[in-house]
Amino acid sequence: MRDAFTFDAVAVRTEGYSLPGLKGPWAASGPPERVSALAVEAREIFLRLARPRGILEDISPEAFAAVYRGEGLNEPRTPVDEISTRAGRLALFVVTLGEEVSGEIARLFESRDFALGYVLDGLASESADRTAGLAARRYLDSLIALGEAREDWAALNYSPGYCGWHISGQRRLFDRLKPEEIRVRLNESFLMRPLKSVSGVIAAGGKEIHDFSDTFEFCSECEGHGCRQRIVSLGAARGSEREQWRS
Amino acid sequence: MEILSHIRETLLQGDDDGVRDLTRTALAAGLTARTVLDEGLVAGMGAVGEKFKCHDIFLPEVLLAARAMYAGMDVLQPLLAGEGVPALGKVVIGTVQGDLHDIGKNLVGIMLKGAGFEVIDLGHDVSPEKFVEAAERERAGVIGLSALLTTTMPVMGKVVEAVRSRGLAGSVRVIIGGAPVSEQFARQIGADSYGYDAASAVERVRALLKGP
Numbered sequence: 393m394r395d396a397f398t399f400d401a402v403a404v405r406t407e408g409y410s411l412p413g414l415k416g417p418w419a420a421s422g423p424p425e426r427v428s429a430l431a432v433e434a435r436e437i438f439l440r441l442a443r444p445r446g447i448l449e450d451i452s453p454e455a456f457a458a459v460y461r462g463e464g465l466n467e468p469r470t471p472v473d474e475i476s477t478r479a480g481r482l483a484l485f486v487v488t489l490g491e492e493v494s495g496e497i498a499r500l501f502e503s504r505d506f507a508l509g510y511v512l513d514g515l516a517s518e519s520a521d522r523t524a525g526l527a528a529r530r531y532l533d534s535l536i537a538l539g540e541a542r543e544d545w546a547a548l549n550y551s552p553g554y555c556g557w558h559i560s561g562q563r564r565l566f567d568r569l570k571p572e573e574i575r576v577r578l579n580e581s582f583l584m585r586p587l588k589s590v591s592g593v594i595a596a597g598g599k600e601i602h603d604f605s606d607t608f609e610f611c612s613e614c615e616g617h618g619c620r621q622r623i624v625s626l627g628a629a630r631g632s633e634r635e636q637w638r639s
Numbered sequence: 640m641e642i643l644s645h646i647r648e649t650l651l652q653g654d655d656d657g658v659r660d661l662t663r664t665a666l667a668a669g670l671t672a673r674t675v676l677d678e679g680l681v682a683g684m685g686a687v688g689e690k691f692k693c694h695d696i697f698l699p700e701v702l703l704a705a706r707a708m709y710a711g712m713d714v715l716q717p718l719l720a721g722e723g724v725p726a727l728g729k730v731v732i733g734t735v736q737g738d739l740h741d742i743g744k745n746l747v748g749i750m751l752k753g754a755g756f757e758v759i760d761l762g763h764d765v766s767p768e769k770f771v772e773a774a775e776r777e778r779a780g781v782i783g784l785s786a787l788l789t790t791t792m793p794v795m796g797k798v799v800e801a802v803r804s805r806g807l808a809g810s811v812r813v814i815i816g817g818a819p820v821s822e823q824f825a826r827q828i829g830a831d832s833y834g835y836d837a838a839s840a841v842e843r844v845r846a847l848l849k850g851p
Contacts, residue, residue, distance in 0.1 A: 426653060427699045501745050504709050507653075507702035513742050559790055581737030581790045 393483070393538075396573060397530065399444040404489070404523040405435060408515035434512040438519065443490030445574050446527045448483045448594065456482050456593060459564045460557070467556030471604045471619070472593065475550065480541060480597035483531050485549065486571035487523040488589035489516055516588045524549045524590040531594045546599045546626045551592035552582075555619070556610050562591055599626045642668060643678045646711065650683035651690075653703025655710035662711040672718035676755070680711045684753035688838055698746070705749045712752075726757035728848040731773045732783035733761035735794035743817055744785035746837040751783075754841045767794065767801040774802070774811045780848050783840065784830075786817040795820070796828035803829075812847040816840055 408431050423431070451459065456476055460466070466473070476482060493516045500509030528547040535541035552561035559582045566578045569591075577585050584591065595601065606617055642665045649657040658680075665675045687704045690696045730751055734744045741763050748758045759777050761769060774782050782802065784795045795815050802811050812831040815824070825833035832847055834840025 430699055504706050506705055506749055507699045510702055
């Protein structure tokens, strides 16, 4: 299965609340009015400029093992290594928000609209992650529709550059998936253009395949431990989110 | 002076039109550009930096204040040149070769300017040679390097080497920053300093330019 798709910008856009300054210690009252106004404006710009799209393709565990090995720079043990062998199905993916949002962020900084540029940048990063999550959901729904996955499976996305999977792993991923079709390129430093893009593998299977302890050596250097939240939230609000994306 | 305190407060509110107008008013009242700069704009940004450090305000508010400071600087700049007022020091900044991430580097540049430094921003994807050439040409005391990728971190070491091989190690200091780098990495590549965030980068640059 190879699937190129677009998402509605409304579906992928987040509120930007993970940004320092928007999620401050003012849980009840919310951020100061001028900061809230920035968030509102950034969300409007995002809706106007974001062009979320993606591509995904099934890959066998054997073929993925070769992609995953990449340039041989991964940590000896990683969650992806373990999860990919437990998964029922795997797919490589790349998603992007397009060049326009990144261009606008640069323009805002050049015109000294630093605060708005900063908020839009954070919002776009969050939204790119959300786009990747929606791609994973899309993949699982396709499998379920084809009768190749069970309703109680969960699909999560994992990316090079995180959790011991070296960022250079993107080279083989790009060689195989060829996301140039959706106008995403990789430079010599393994940096994607447009900047607000996410690549990786989607692992689909029983929820338990995604469970792991954050006790790998590199976990001690991780500030967010976002894996915990992802594992805990598996299976939440699936129906409503599914309705938000469209082909 | 009340007008200077008013400038500082208006700057803290991120009111760029207000700061521009008050700067003009202060000059019209006979204050020198230097006084307005030091006791109004730079002092105001200093207060902003303190509040940021104490988590009283967050980055979006710092950046609103920075924009207001720039509005005041636009008014002062021609006069400062006429008065021959030197900046605190000159800093060449950029994101290293292969890396296109600008935001962190931009934030450091904004904070440095707010603290009174002259900043030469080379942009992103900057080669070690360009950093060194710019530092020599501009007679900068510090080169600030930013990277967001583990794959581009090694370029920082190449800049340090280029500074040394050009015989500039005594006169040009190198400070590094960015998500994947650390104090330890800075020591490892022989950089002179490491900035954890934009605010600490300003403090470290100030210390570097003061000397040991």
